[in-house]
Amino acid sequence: MRPKSNVTVIMPCYNDGKYVMQAVHSVLNQTLKPEKVIIVDDGSGPETKTVLKQINFENIEVIHQDNQGVCVARNNGIKLAQTKYILNLDADDYFEPSFIEKAVKVLNEHEEVGVVGCFYRTLKNNKIEQNIIKPLGGSVENFLVKNNGLGNALFRLKCWEQVLGYDEKMAKGYEDWDFWISILAKGWNMHIIQEPLFTYRIKQVSRDSNAMQNHDIELKTYLFKKHQKLYLDNFQSFANQMFYVNNRLKKEKLKSLNSLDYKIGNIILVPFRFLKKWIK
Structure with a gap:
């Protein structure tokens, strides 16, 4: 009998038919299997819908919604979860096989940790770049100026409940940064596994690059206003x-x-x- 991971994987998918199967297999091939994978089709086009129809695994559920953005997609998927832990995975990225096992061990053994991420590499033009990116994690003080975490990470369901989920007003980006600030402001810590166990795909046109190039000041202003008391309480560090x-x-x-x-x-x-x- 295989050990229970108590993990549900939430995978938003918007027109990622070319990549979604690689993401799916990266969680199905984990050394510690998730209990369930919920793919949230966020109003994808016909090509991606055709790929999603071909996914036929016992513990994978595909749900569909009109295009409402990644925050709504994640929240809708997490609402269906019945496990203690949630793993975010965007449909164009993937984890190495040992991530869930190592991340679950951290959450099981350290009650103060609410989120577990890892070092990662980037994939550009179908080539994995050798540079290893090392987010800092830690307490909320490390997130005041930049997102020192990784959007695709394992976290406790009760953390999501405490902060009332992803902020659906952040449709233009930086929702991961806001989510981590909200959780860590409750006194949780983020642990970073110091191994490159994740691969982030860089595309020519992406939501992340659009947010940085076109909405950076707007989004950072919103973050500051939303968490103004936190910034004032930690003014010296900021x-x-x-x-x-x-x-x-x-x-x-x-x-x-x-x-x-x-x-x-x-x-x-x-x-x-x-x-x-x-x-x-």
Whole structure:
């Protein structure tokens, strides 16, 4: 008899028919199996719906909704879960086989931990990049300036209940960051397994890149206003982190300005600038 994991995997899917089967197999091939996988089709097109119809495993349920965004999809899937633990997995990403086993062990043994993530690698143009990304995790103080976690992580169902789920107003992005802040502000910690047990797919057009390029200030302003008391209570830590980020950006800019490539490029552009000025 196989050990019970007490894990339900929630997998939102929006037009990810090319990748969803890899995500599905990554959870079915875990050394500690999930009790159930709930795929939430968020109004995908015909090609993805055709792929989803072909998924026929005993412990996988596919539900459908009109396109309402990832927050609504996750919340609707989690409402159906009957396990203590929830694992988020976007339909275009995947976990290594040992993640659930190692993450469940952490939650079972450490009552103060509400969320378990891990180091990860990125997949770009069908090639896994060798750089390992190492989110910090920890307490809420580590999340004031940047998201120091991973959107695809294992967490306690009661954490989701305590914060009333994902904020469905954050349809444009950064909902994971907000979700982790909300949970950690309740006194929970996020544990990071220091192994690259997850692969994040980078696509040319993605919700994450759109959020960063087009809605960054708007979303960060919303986060600050929503958690204003938290930021004020941790003002010194917030300020220290902002000073550090500002100093790092200045150093990177200076390094770029002093680089050989920049100097050569600047010399090449001199006659064009003169011509532009002369034409005006």
